[in-house]
Amino acid sequence: MKPVCLVIGAGAGIGGTVGARFAREGYHAVLCRRSDKEGLDRLVAEIRADSGDASGMLLNAIDDNAIEDAVIRVEKEIGPVEVAIFNLGAQIGDRPLADTSHKAFEMGWRLATFGLFRLAKTLLPMMADRGSGSLLVTSATAAVRGNAGQHSHAAAMGGRRMLCQTLNAEFAPKGVHVAHILIDGAVDAPDTLGKMLGPERFQQLRETRGAEDGLLLPEKIAETYLHVAQQHRSVWTHELDLRSFSDVAWWNHV
16 A cells, blocks of 8 residues: 555645655655646646556645545555645735625635644644654745735735644654644746736746746745655754745845
8 A cells, every 4th residue: 555645725836846756756646736627637647647656636625624534535545645735825815905705804814723633633633642744834935024905815825824833842752743834935837926917928837937946836835845744753843934046035025
């Protein structure tokens, strides 16, 4: 039985690419995303065409018991989850406080923080019983810097970061590795940045900044995720940030 890598938030950017990288390493990649079954099937087919094992599952993370049921189903039907990737975004766009509704603010929290809590509450005790496992959490600059117009996103991502720390405090001594991975920059991802900018602007960005390695490349991000998941427990990374060489680090911005 192959080890399982469960990806919550498997788009064509970080999530799908990380799943594919783990599949090449011998894992069965379980890719979960909210919508676009055609795109999900395409990702699974690409992994299988590369001689990897993968399956896909549509999952709306804010639905009651959706995350919990997915974990239990995977553990029962495919195998124990050795690595889980929590890659759900929670960006609702720039909105001044007056235009941030209660519903919009809460949505960011439900995706970024409560979703991670639900995954951890279901999966981490099982990992602890087995004495091993990794939970790698994709995060954003908003987890450490709150900008104007980012009330929902910053609050949600800041909560995500602190939740990673509390989970580590409880579960690291039980053999479970939790890593908070801060993506500090624009990612060459059609499902996220591409949708935010639109096809034309996104392609222009790829041809300018991207051509000069100014965008974070999902396939290179995936190498870091694999490395972190395979670290010896004497040198576990609990938090790291990734950015292009040409970007200014989050702590140096005005």
